[in-house]
Each structure stands twice: as structure tokens, then as C-alpha cells.
Amino acid sequence: MTADVWLPIPPEEIEGLPEGPNYRFWNGAEEFPADPADCVFYVVPYMKPAGVGVRPLPAMRSLKVVQTLSAGVDHVMPGLRHLPPGVRLCNARGVHEASTAELTLALILASLRGIPDYVRAQDRGEWLGGFRPALADKTVLIVGYGSIGAAIEDRLAPFELARVARVARSERTTARGPVHQLTELPALLPEADVVVLSTPLTEATRHLVDAEFLARMKDGALLVNVARGPVVDTKALLAELEGGRITAALDVTDPEPLPADHPLWRASGVLISPHVGGPTSAFLPRAERLLVEQLGRFLNREPLGNVILTTGATDG
Structure with missing residues (x-):
């Protein structure tokens, strides 16, 4: 049987790909580039509509590795039930940290300093002055302290913060300080001026930010979501935004894309970017380096990096 590797980037554009497999380019087109049954290493197309990336999985009977180009x-996950036992699912840890952390900082600064108001005033030809909050002396709470959360803190370091608090699924200690468990959120939320969401979307984090979570945030606090839209209960967030008690900066929403008539577009105190945390000029070189490294390990039968789960071992 022929061993195929499916890539969403033309293989001739990736420097250093190891020799051996038949590289097939597929970026979500209607027609498959070859028989999916011959694919042993599948790199999922990036930033495609729901359902596109999982479409070939039921026919990939020889598959050994599913590699995403996203952190989440x-x-x-819905397509894994079609796969045989022993298939490793790997994410793109190391690819999106720089871009997502940059956007997080941009959203925080733009929201606090009122940049959207200045842009609208510029469109009107109006000189709009005023006193705005600074990031300096604020307390920032990062919910989801993986590699992206740590990269966000790296970029916050020069801004003279009062404190950074970190929350993740497991309690641990890092070079920058302790990481608290999710169960400690109720005590940490009332102290935070800025709450950054960078957690994966799981059943445990779906609607983590509900009415109770939002009610515990201090008056005037800023919620920043660079995680996944369903981490936040949109209805509960709208209620808080309409009351003017908190503000929000959202790179992801639920639903997504956000329909033109959705009330979130017109809610008070919200800045929305259209899920652009990852797709920047920093993406492609880091994605290509990841693929070269992972394929080299795979072909040399070395342990893969970024393994999230193995089918049959955890998901049945």
C-alpha cells in the first residue's frame, strides 16, 4: 500500500520535508487528491468552515497521525470516532503563541485606551480628548495558562502591572509564579481589572464564563476572549454589556461568524475582531517548521510532539 501524507500547504513550498512519503496537497477542496485510505499522516486544513477538515476521516483507514495547524x-474531535485505535492527534503548540499574544495585547490596549472611539471620531473629523485607563497598575487574570497564556504574560511583563494571576486545569508553579486551579476562580475574579481567556474549548470550559462568572468580575473590568467563542455564554455577556458594568474585547464569538444582525455587534463597550489571533505573517514559517519536525519524527519512528490523545486509549 502507498503511504500518503496530506498537507494543506503545497509540499514544494515547504523547505526540508523528509523524503519517502507521497505528499498530497489538499486544503479542503471538494475533490480529494488521492484515495484517503492510503493516507497515514493527515494535516487538517487551517481556518476552514466547520466540517471541512473531518470530511475525509471516515475513509482514512490507514491513518496513524492527525496533525492540526491550530492550537485548539x-x-x-467529532471525526475521531471514525478512526481506528492508535491514531495520534497532535495540535500546533508553538505555532500561534506569538500572533495570539500580540493580538491579545492589542485588544487590551485598544479597549482600555479607547482606540475604537478615536477611529470613529476620526471618521467624523472630530478631535476627541478625554481621560482613559492605563494598563499600568492593573491586575490581569489569565484563564488558561498553557503556552499561549504564558506568551501573553511574556508580552505583558513590561507594562508595570500590579499583578498577574494565572489559572489552569492543574495547579503548578512556574518561573513567573503560581498557577491556580479553576476552582479558585471565584476568589480571583473580583480582584482582576482585565480577565483574559486563553483556555481550550472542552466540556469543562464550555460556558465557563456564565452569568455567575461575569457577576463576580469587578465593576469596570475588561473581558478579553482569544480562546473559543463557546467558552463564553453570549446571552449572559450581552446582559452585562448592556448594563454597562463591564467591557469586552472578543476575537472569537458564539455564534461564529457573527451574523450581521446579531446584537453583540451593537452592544455597548465591546470590541470585536473576526478570529484573527492566529492568521498572520508569523503563522506560515512556524507551521512549516512544525510539519518538518513532526514528519521527521514520524518517519524515524521517534516520539511525536504535541500529542493530545490517542484514539482507543482515551476516547473509545
């Missing part, structure tokens, strides 16, 4: 893998 929630869009792939």
Missing part, C-alpha cells in the same frame, strides 16, 4: 482541536 475541538473542530476535529
Whole structure:
């Protein structure tokens, strides 16, 4: 049987790909580039509509590895039930940290300093002055302290913050300080001026930010979501925004894309970017380096990096 590797980037554009497999380019087109049954290493197309990336999985009977180019893998999970036992699912840890952390900082600064108001005033030809909050002396709470959360803190370091609090699924200690468990959120939320969401979407984090979570945030606090839209209960967030008690900066929403008539577009105190945390000029070189590294390990039968789960071992 022929061993195929499916890539969403033309293989001739990736420098250093190891020799051996038949590289097939597929980026979500209607027609498959070859028989899916011959694919042993599948790289999921990036930033495609729901359902596109999982479409070939039921026919991939020889598959050994599913590699995403996203940090989150929630869009792939529904397709795993079609796969044989022993298939490794790997994410793109190391690819999106720089871009997502940059956007997080941009959203925080733009929201606090009123940049959207200045842009609208510029469109009107109006000189709009005023006193705005600074990031300096604020307390920032990062909910989801994986590699992206740590990269966000790296970029916050020069801004003279009062404190950074960190929350993740497991309690641990890092070079920058302790990481608290999710169960400690109720005590940490009232102290935070800025709450950043960078957690994966799982059943445990779906609607983590509900009415109770939002009610515990201090008056005037800013919620920043660079995780996944369903981490936040949109209805509960709208209620808080309409009351003017908190503000929000959202790179992801639920639903997504956000329909033109959705009330979130017109809610008070919200800044929305259209899920652009990852797709920047920093993406492609890091994605290509990841693929070269992972394929080299795979072909040399070395342990893969970024393994999230193995089918049959955890998902049945």
C-alpha cells in the first residue's frame, strides 16, 4: 500500500520535508487528491468552515497521525470516532503563541485606551480628548495558562502591572509564579481589572464564563476572549454589556461568524475582531517548521510532539 501524507500547504513550498512519503496537497477542496485510505499522516486544513477538515476521516483507514495547524482541536474531535485505535492527534503548540499574544495585547490596549472611539471620531473629523485607563497598575487574570497564556504574560511583563494571576486545569508553579486551579476562580475574579481567556474549548470550559462568572468580575473590568467563542455564554455577556458594568474585547464569538444582525455587534463597550489571533505573517514559517519536525519524527519512528490523545486509549 502507498503511504500518503496530506498537507494543506503545497509540499514544494515547504523547505526540508523528509523524503519517502507521497505528499498530497489538499486544503479542503471538494475533490480529494488521492484515495484517503492510503493516507497515514493527515494535516487538517487551517481556518476552514466547520466540517471541512473531518470530511475525509471516515475513509482514512490507514491513518496513524492527525496533525492540526491550530492550537485548539475541538473542530476535529467529532471525526475521531471514525478512526481506528492508535491514531495520534497532535495540535500546533508553538505555532500561534506569538500572533495570539500580540493580538491579545492589542485588544487590551485598544479597549482600555479607547482606540475604537478615536477611529470613529476620526471618521467624523472630530478631535476627541478625554481621560482613559492605563494598563499600568492593573491586575490581569489569565484563564488558561498553557503556552499561549504564558506568551501573553511574556508580552505583558513590561507594562508595570500590579499583578498577574494565572489559572489552569492543574495547579503548578512556574518561573513567573503560581498557577491556580479553576476552582479558585471565584476568589480571583473580583480582584482582576482585565480577565483574559486563553483556555481550550472542552466540556469543562464550555460556558465557563456564565452569568455567575461575569457577576463576580469587578465593576469596570475588561473581558478579553482569544480562546473559543463557546467558552463564553453570549446571552449572559450581552446582559452585562448592556448594563454597562463591564467591557469586552472578543476575537472569537458564539455564534461564529457573527451574523450581521446579531446584537453583540451593537452592544455597548465591546470590541470585536473576526478570529484573527492566529492568521498572520508569523503563522506560515512556524507551521512549516512544525510539519518538518513532526514528519521527521514520524518517519524515524521517534516520539511525536504535541500529542493530545490517542484514539482507543482515551476516547473509545
